[in-house]
Amino acid sequence: MDLENSGPTARVAVAGLGSIGAKVVRELDRGIEGLVLAAVASQNPDKHRAWLGGLTTKPAVLPIEALAEAADIVVECAPGKLVRSIVAPVVSRGKTAIVLSVGALLENEDLIVLARENGGQIVVPTGALIGLDAVTAAAVGTIHSVRMVTRKPVEGLVGAPHLADNNIDIAGIAEPLRVFEGTARQAAKGFPANLNVAVALSLAGIGPDRTRVEIWADPTITRNTHRIEVDSDSARFSMSIENIPSENPKTGLITALSVIACLRKQRASLRIGT
Template sequence: MMKSVGIAGLGAIGSAVMNALLEGIEGYTLVAVSETAPKGSLPVPNVGFIELAERCDLIIECLPPAIVPELAREVLFRGKELILITSSALLMHPEIKAWANENNGRIVVPSGALAALDAVKALSFLGIREARIRSTKPPKGFTGAPYVMENAIDLAGITEKTRLFEGNALDAARGFPANVNVAATLSLAGIGPEKTRVEIWADPAAKGNSHEIEVSGEFSTITAKVANMPDPANPKSSMLAAQSIVATLHMMTDRIAVI
């Protein structure tokens, strides 16, 4: 059975996923996209969120965080499947999860720019005592973040590695919605947003974005570090995040799936 797929948002991540689908992923046909910015000629119709949700079995979200609830509502109210890369939206808008529950919809969150979530999920069934994530990016990667604006942080004036934020994943998502999807995803896989500790560092010497996690329980301690070069199409993003959606699509249909 072929699944009809739609992509919402054709920025750095959405266009990489579109290219992968056009090259061919068994079991899926790209039938429509939704994008408001001019993107030249597109291989499938560019439609609004309602039509996208009507036409597709599976919709892949690749949007700015503020737009995500608008799409999620149309998809989940129709009981469709949503691949959600902007996982911080699930923390900021708990109604999204309720829409899935009430309408028999489904939300799949890919690993994005993070690693080791498979082990974190497994450990969560045994019990996690502590979960931490430390994210480091060049200062300009935090441009426009609400926390930076509210605290009048001069990003251009940062000359050495500086901790911008320490707190839980919920407050991190509110302060840095476009930067801390990794923290949101870790919290969803592990012990939830209130208990997941987050540090955000700005480092002028950093060439890309790195994320270190430490998750421990009685039976295992998981430590992992991912260093991602910034995506040339969007320096706040990473190419690994786009390919994690491609990997998710494979995982959902492959005869042998390694997670």
């Protein structure tokens, strides 16, 4: 996937300066081949002015709606409810949006059509999963089934809408408890801050309505764990990853690193992976 550019250097903007966005901004400031940090947006800009002011390249601090004009690539690191307002102006200009809140795409599928009609692109980084290249390759043939089992520390699931809607109390559990079993689409709706990985997996493979997901609240672990099992006409494989949580317990530390890796690949002299 080659991102949109305008000449030898592409301008990058970051929407959202939480644990992921801040890491991406700092890495861009340190330098990524062929890219330059142009702008950022935050719901609370004053909170971040001090450290932003200390960057070597001070980005413009803009409202979300202005990012599409200021950059060639916009990285979305914001709450899912803001995905449309970030992505639509970008892809309608034929530019590239890197989207982390993948679950929101299921409620805004017309954004993909908008990108196609205007020559834009929506890029979904690998994020907290492994093996999306293998799933994407298998999908060129026929995938029979995809199943993902997610286990998270209790604090990483507290507050999820599915738990509230079904009166599931996990605060005092002493052993692992399965709190959800269903499709990736249902998982994304019930756990919007937790299950972007399930949606990314489903979009790489057989879609959100055929990808099966289990979610466990597990007080015995400290890492977010995902196990994926795929059966296809070209290969049968399983993958497992244990992610160290970031400052936000709902998000793995590797998610930010995945975005940075995605950005590095765009202008690198050597690219590894599909």
